[in-house]
Amino acid sequence: MAGYDDRDGKIWMDGKLVEWREAKVHILTHALHYASSVFEGERCYNGKIFKSVEHSERLRRSGELLDMPLPYTVEEIEAAKKATLEANGLTDAYVRALAWRGAGEDMGVASSRNPIRVAVAVWSWGNYYGDAKFKGAKLDISKWKRPSPETIPSAAKASGLYMICTMSKHAAEAKGCSDAMMFDYRGYVAEATGANIFFVKDGEVHTPLPDAILNGITRQTVIGMLRDKGIKVHERYIEASELEGFEQCWLTGTAAEVTPVGRIGDYSFEVGALTREIATDYEKLVRA
Incomplete structure (x- = not known):
């Protein structure tokens, strides 16, 4: 596969x-220079982007x-995504919508006079975790912690918030792991580098x-699916000491979809x- 800067196709800008x-x-x-950027990751199945409007609203x-x-309005972003998929002839694809402060009159921390630019790119993308989606991913435990919402806009899907995620995933991959689990600033279980955890x-x-x-859109979808099945879901603070007592674990995210986890550090699941049932049901839902 060619690098992401050297491919055929069209990008909406x-x-x-x-x-x-x-x-x-x-x-x-x-x-x-200053990480003034936000983005969305979405998947298109059979010509339809799952939860497309919700993603555009969150952007x-x-x-x-x-x-x-x-x-751009939500409706205009929706039209841009549709046009980009059609221009590239894709019906099953990953969709990346991105907004950022461009070059302009300002080149310091402040950037109010610089234009806000928006782009949409689409490409074919398989399983985010490869065969781990079937066998169970192996996770490292990151040394970095998710910061307090008093220090970052944690409800935003902002590019700068992923810096420690990149570092954590690189460290995990160097150990032969698929990803890393992160704790939050208080020491509670938080998430993986780009996915929520159950x-x-x-x-x-x-x-x-x-x-x-981030309260992921896939996370919210899966919680709804579980509750529709009558399964009790506890949204709560989870201590590190509890990892030993859990029987199963999975990750959720647009890229990750529903991916089982077989190990986190020294803990097996x-x-x-x-x-498997939730992973199968999610696959049916997004392709319905």
Whole structure:
């Protein structure tokens, strides 16, 4: 596969489709220096983006949280995603919508005079965790912690918040792991580097409260699915000491979908019946 900067196809940028290789920004783009950027990761199944409007709405909310009001409405973003998929001839694809402060009159921390730019790119993408989706992912435990919402806009899907995630995932991959689990600033279980986390014990499901992490759209979908099945879901603070007592574990996210976890550090988990059932049901839901 060619690098992401060297492919055939079209990318939607600032209201028009451009050639993939020509979708460029200037070196003094504000976002490159100060992380003034927000994004969405979405998946298109059989020609339909799952929860598309919710993603477009969150993109705009993320921009507002970064004092970066997007110049496009939800309806315009929806139309841009549809046009990009059609231009690339894709019906099953990953969709990346991105908004950022571009190059302009400002080149310091402040950037109110710089334009807010928006782009949409789409490409074919398989399982985020490869065969771990079937066998159970192996997770490292990150040394980095998710910060307090008093220090970052944790409800925004902002590019800068992923810096420690990248570092954590690199460290995990160096150890032969698929990903890393992170604790939050208080020491509670938080999430993986790009996915929310769930645990099973005695037929009930436990997942961290999203008060210092992103409340993922896939997370919310899976919680709804579980409750529709009559399965009790506890959204709560989870202590590190509890990991030993959980029987099953899985990750959720647009890229991850529903991925079982077989190990976190020294703790092992069964890829059990409930995990497989939710993964199968989610696959049916997104392709319905």
